[in-house]
Amino acid sequence: MTLDARKKNVLLAIIQDYIATAEPVGSRTIARKYKLGVSPATIRNEMADLEEMGYIEQPHTSAGRVPSNRGYRYYVDHLMQREELSVEEEQLLLSGYLTKMQEVAQVLRRTGQLLSHITSYTGVILTTCYGQGKFKHIQLIHMSAGQAMVVVVTDTGAVHHRIIEIPESICPADLETISAVLNQKMHGKSIENIRLTLIKEIYFELAKQKHVIDLAMDVIRDSLSVETGEKIYLGGIFNILNQPEFNNIEKVKTLLSLLEHENEIANIMTDVFRNEGVTVRIGEEMVDDRMKEYSMVMGSYHMEGKPVGAIGLLGPTRMDYARAFAVVEYMTRNLSLVMERLLRWRGK
């Protein structure tokens, strides 16, 4: 089902206009603003066709047309022309990183804010793929009789910690020993490696403290696995409220309740790792029914060529995809650089 050139132009005009104005667009407007060389009546005919094909819809009989999610999809896949950011905008985005960053979390938070600030959508950052990360260091710290803290550092610069129960008989020195052995055995290994081959060796060496090791291994597994390794940063939740679609409170409420369930967002974002480049999810393409009025434009950022996380923009389906595309693309490159500089990878 392919569209002839004029239909494409009409659809493009409708979508561009609707993105710009958020008002249903009528045949007159198109004839006037976008010179297609035909009269409103002709455009009306084309619009009737497009509606039948499901690319646009009518809120009510005497209103103009509005793109359907299917229409947006067609636009993104076939009609959208690439956009470049202006030099000033690139400057603005870069300058956000000027204040000295010392923590991965800080960089990511900042990135979320920048994304949101420049687009008036909500910036979403996902860190993940610790599954592909490597173990760097583990430390067991004695907190009190019967309690210890496990701290695990991965080579992506992530730090995970947790309090565990230990037999009261274990003293600080024991923990030091355990830490040392674990570090020595696991240094630079990936989690799969550890699980498959090393674990027996370690058990053997530390037979006495089986229980503690089990708990410590839990933390390691958690921190290296995708499951809890995921963390979401949201930036500028309230910027998106400037979008005209949030003129009624119910919408705001559903959005906020949506954003409170971070793991669902995380779920959607993992999609991104299946594609190269920038991915767009529109409306009900994102499972959850409450998302059907929202879209996400997302991309992954890399370290050493491997994707280690994703950034995205969450906006109404009416969002400016071309611009979001450009911003996300620019920011993924940018963020990859900043991250690599922060955790310079020479030694390993």
Next chain:
Amino acid sequence: MTLDARKKNVLLAIIQDYIATAEPVGSRTIARKYKLGVSPATIRNEMADLEEMGYIEQPHTSAGRVPSNRGYRYYVDHLMQREELSVEEEQLLLSGYLTKMQEVAQVLRRTGQLLSHITSYTGVILTTCYGQGKFKHIQLIHMSAGQAMVVVVTDTGAVHHRIIEIPESICPADLETISAVLNQKMHGKSIENIRLTLIKEIYFELAKQKHVIDLAMDVIRDSLSVETGEKIYLGGIFNILNQPEFNNIEKVKTLLSLLEHENEIANIMTDVFRNEGVTVRIGEEMVDDRMKEYSMVMGSYHMEGKPVGAIGLLGPTRMDYARAFAVVEYMTRNLSLVMERLLRWRGK
């Protein structure tokens, strides 16, 4: 300027009714619902007086009266009767902690959610007072040539980490040595102590690595100092939108933009440490002008008798102070217990 008994009763009735209904309350309503034994006309006279004294206001001529912030203040200080939570509510709050908690952050996040869930206001948790915390453990971890990660653990269970630049000549073993010395010297000491007396000793012992120690000390100082030790957790931002005052988007926007500046909220909350028990801040008592339609009810939680953080409820000035009071009071006790159990303090 003290009020006679009848004026007090009228003011109390107005405030209670307004808290319950969010509608301006008229003389008729009071005469009917709250049996003061006088006619509406008499109540009207009293209301005129109360208005002149600034305890209540009139949205427009033909509307009932609404409490002013001054009125709320008088209510909280002199009229409010203490309320107890029902057994079911206490149960509900307790059950929130049943799923196993392994991290301080997790407990605090949960607490925020619980606070919000049971009151439909926004729960705010502030952790602070690491200045009074003690140093537990430091670890320098070699990440790559020229870069190391510093991880500091305090006895309150907080973990701070940061990437620092180091001379390329320093190898993992050096960092290990430095870690060991630092740990040995500083174990169990407070930051003041470290700064004042130990630092020279440490420099002497590790003269070669002055630069690294400086950087590490920065992290320690930061993590133990109140400045960056503060962290805010917000719970149920969207629960508060159920309050009828948020019927218009502008209100929602200002609230959200307010909540994005966590440090300002933190500022307000430090007030709490000056008082015993539960503190109430109403409207413009909280500096920022945009806060004049909100109130906070807050209390501090303790570990070993010392306040280590604060919890609070943020709601409209019309909030149910008596109930908020009860919830906050109960939760501070609760949280103190949970925290102490999580980081059992026997050993030290």
Next chain:
DNA sequence: GTTAGCACTCAATATGGGAGAGTGCTAACA
């Protein structure tokens, strides 16, 4: 295939009364 013309639809925007809640004032009452 395109276009002008026209009748029709329907949301959004006034317009214009009530209805109702609440007030302040006055005068009468205990």
Next chain:
DNA sequence: TGTTAGCACTCTCCCATATTGAGTGCTAAC
């Protein structure tokens, strides 16, 4: 002197009724 009933007055809120205007679909002519 304090309290109360009565009453005129003032607003907001709500509802029902035009009015407007943008936009459509259809038909017939070009």
